[in-house]
Amino acid sequence: MSVNKNIIIIGGGASGLFAAIKAKENNPQKDVAILEAQSRVGRKLLSSGNGRCNLTNTSCSKKYYHGSFRKFIDIVLGNCSVDRVIKEFMKLGLMTKVEDEGRVYPVSNHAGSVLDVLRFRLDALGVETICDTRVNDIHRQKKGFYITTNNVDYICDKLIVCAGSCASPKLGSDSSVIKILKELGHNVTPLSPALCPIKVKSELLSSLKGVRVEGKVSLLEGENIIKEEYGEIQFADNSLSGICVFNLSSEMKKARKPCIAIDLLPYSDKKYIINILLKHKEIYNNINIENLFTGVFVKKLGMVILKQAQVLPFSRKISSITDDEIERIADVIKDWRFEAQKSNDFSHAQAVSGGIAGSEINPYSMESSIINNLYICGEAIDIDGDCGGFNLQFAFASGIIAGENV
């Protein structure tokens, strides 16, 4: 059995919900339906921004995005800017506020508010939301598409694919539709996890679990810096985390043998740090070296720095530290190196690097240049953004553009 619709949207996530609203607003007489694999729409949206949904960023520009076809992002953002996305949400009744570094959140501080305004608009417009319906395949017909699902099959004239990629698959997306689009003739650049913790090799990290410190992290290939970021670094059992680390993870694929360097005091040079340590030697000369970093780092971190610099045992008095040891400690503080491991684990990723080649999609309409009447939006495309609202901005903008042009 098959059901006819004029316009079908695959995926009720960030891009799909906006695409459906705009498609129906522009084609009020047509049947518009969303097919969603999960039991409800917008699960990832609800988890976004730690449940607060960082929906866009006022300083959005091309420099915060990565992908093989950079011109694409310029055109999409030019066609549907941050102001436009905020205004579209205002029209739906959502009040927003701007926080640090231009991050935009709902004033309610609840991602549920963002999802609710989208859902209520869909209901008011009469868009059908068909949940528990996983698309298994898409067949091109003379005119339109035949879509097979785990339930009934669907026939439609126009199809908007908003099925995401495979970041955090427990929230819905598993890149299954990207594979279908590949079989239909699209090129797909390799998928790798982005905006995720970076696994590193170090036996010392387990004792730092839960410790957070402000610093600079750099992704290196040999001595060549691929990217560096400032911010709060979080230590975990066998990985480094925090927004600054997340932003490096997207670039891991650029390194053959990636390495992470941490600068724990980025605003002080090595000479200044050596002077501070000499001063500490003078003040605390008669106490154990494990207290050397009093007033600078938490004790746990200080002890690991000493181990890394091989300044042991902890029972030694601070007065016994030699100039050579102080030099080694300063080196660890300024340039602590970790061998990083590339990973294919998407379970903790907030985004995916790679996807349908942007060069095969018209950024003015989001229509595929390979298949007429097929539109592709959001994370399925080979574009990923840094942390800070850039991924949702792209998802909303591409959804709005597709819906308006379908």
Ligand SMILES: Cc1cc2nc3c(=O)[nH]c(=O)nc-3n(C[C@H](O)[C@H](O)[C@H](O)COP(=O)(O)OP(=O)(O)OC[C@H]3O[C@@H](n4cnc5c(N)ncnc54)[C@H](O)[C@@H]3O)c2cc1C
């Ligand atoms: C934990 C977390 C927090 C995040 N926080 C932020 C943030 O604060 N700010 C930000 O900018 N970005 C954030 N992101 C990234 C952002 O959520 C995504 O970039 C964005 O949701 C992508 O939108 P999308 O519409 O392309 O895909 P999705 O939102 O993933 O939606 C795709 C939908 O398609 C459905 N689907 C998939 N396959 C099928 C199929 N075969 N049949 C039917 N339906 C299917 C899925 O169930 C899903 O509902 C976060 C991501 C995660 C995982």
